Amino acid sequence: MQTVVSVLLEEALPRVVTITLLIGAGVGLANLAVEYGLVTVVARVGRYLTEPANLPPEVGTAVLTNTVSVTAGYGMLAEFREEGLLDDRATLIAVVINTFFGFVQHIFTYYGPVLVPILGVQVGLMYVGARAGISLGISLVGLLAGAVLLRGYEYDPHALDPETPDEEVRTTRDKFRAAGTSTLERLRSIVPRLAVVYSVVFLALEYADRILEALAGVGITEPAAAVDPIAGLLGLPGAAVPVILVSLVDPTTGAITVAPLIGDVLTPDQAVITLLVGSLVSLTIGTVKRSIPFQFGIWGASFGTKVIVVNVGLKAAFILVAIAVFFVA
Template sequence: MTDGPFVQEFETVDVQSLLSVLLTEALPRVLTITLLIGFGVGLANLAVGYGLVDVIARVGRYLTEPANLPDEVGAAVLTNMLSVTAGYGMLAEFRESGLLDDRATLIAIVINTFFGFLKHSITYYGPVLVPILGVQTGLLYVGVRAGISLAISVIGLLAGAILLRGYEYDSSAVEPETPDDEKRTHRETLRHAGVKTAEQLRSIVPRLAVVYSLVFVALEYTDQLLAGFAAVGIEEPAAIVDPVASLVGLPAAAVPVIIVSLVDPTMGAVTVAPMIGDVLTPAQAVLALLVGSLFSLTVGTVKRSIPFQYGIWGSAFGTKVIIVNTGLKAVFIIAAILVFLVV
């Protein structure tokens, strides 16, 4: 009796392949994120040590004041435009120090959305997607994504204005512990910031390593499971995507674009680019990418959001962050799709 397709697929998963996944997928991701979080936390500690938080926060005060957030959060918002991970690291430091509670931290994270998009627009959307899609379709898609991110940040501002009204923050939680008449030397300030950063990383990095390892190992088995389905002729993604594409008025040619976008947004853009003008209009191409991004929220949550958020915040608060972030993205992507259907 021969083994079935599922058994045959799972037989290919062995210790060597799992070690390869851990070393080539999980470890580089953990090291990269650790460096970026260390940069953000270290920057926060240095800003506190040198009294720069107030200076930087003045620029972001226009955002923090309407949302009833402390001025220090403005520094994290601006850092987001340099590195989203570093911005999260600063917020983690402010929460750990007691400056922010869970509600205020969640609202700060939501407000950060648009500023994280600005960073990605410089490093990804502009130099990568626009050349692939062409100027007209590329700018249309980037504009839609910008509108989605801006809408989410506005929701954060409104939530802060309502839910954080009357909040009082203890800014002394992030002030240097040394009295004014006993100011630290530059070396002492750097050493103190380094020690605090190391302490924070000691609590974050083990969680990052464990969760990322579990997720990538699980994804390795998931790939085998999907291959098993394909071996018996069950193309699950297409079976789900095809009715949705029809529902929003997309031709059958858009289905592969949506499926590829589910796994890799860049490859989705590469797939749709040759179709623009002949098979799909620019608006249909953007709509296909939006539908693909809606489906890919699940994949992105498993591969990126869960390990990243759990690593920084722990499972309890990390789950809240994931639900809020993913929920808002889904709502506004659907809203953007509906706008395309109406116009």
């Protein structure tokens, strides 16, 4: 077992530094876009997403940014909320709409180059299609929620206007300096939260054996005992249980584990259901390991909790829908 210092230096610190750089890039781009008036230009494309949801056109910039970097996209939304362009309700709806566009990035960075070769073309495309449908369904819920809940909302059109004295002409250096100053101020409020929460989470994961002892104390001596009923309910063979358990820790390893079983032990549909069940069960670990530190770091504990509840609730609901579709098909 690693020492506390090694966990903080080898696990927490690299993650905090990486996310800080990405958030800084997102917030910095948002500030530069405001300084140069680019938000309005990009928003013309994003308006097709924001108009149906009654969101200001500037939000389209953040939504489209998610296709390149989810962290940068969230950073831009955080900046819009901080500047008063969005209130909490509008921000939550924007976050939900972001879901599919964040998934698009992962098609090119993870699902396509990693999972499809592991699972094979048929099962790989079936699983990626299922995940795409889940993400798209969540985004459509966001659009519908905005159309209903944000009807009649009025936004401050000057919330993102750079503050400049009348008749003052600012140079490129002035604009970059203003954007840099605003970005650093935002990071000063985010980075300490990131450092604290990530440190706590990684230390908790390192000493996770205490959790297993607690489970044993309530009668669950083997993790498989909690998964067996789920697999049985869906008619999955016993070989699916280890895959689900492995997926709790690492989805890629879960895919590697299920691949040799396709055709002989599991049908393509059963393989996809197994991976979906694994992703559903692993939501808890993913929330603790990634969502809580990330969302708390960006939004703070209060609003971050709302974002996590909405994200996890919608994701769980649509994963269940996807499982039901494959089960009935």
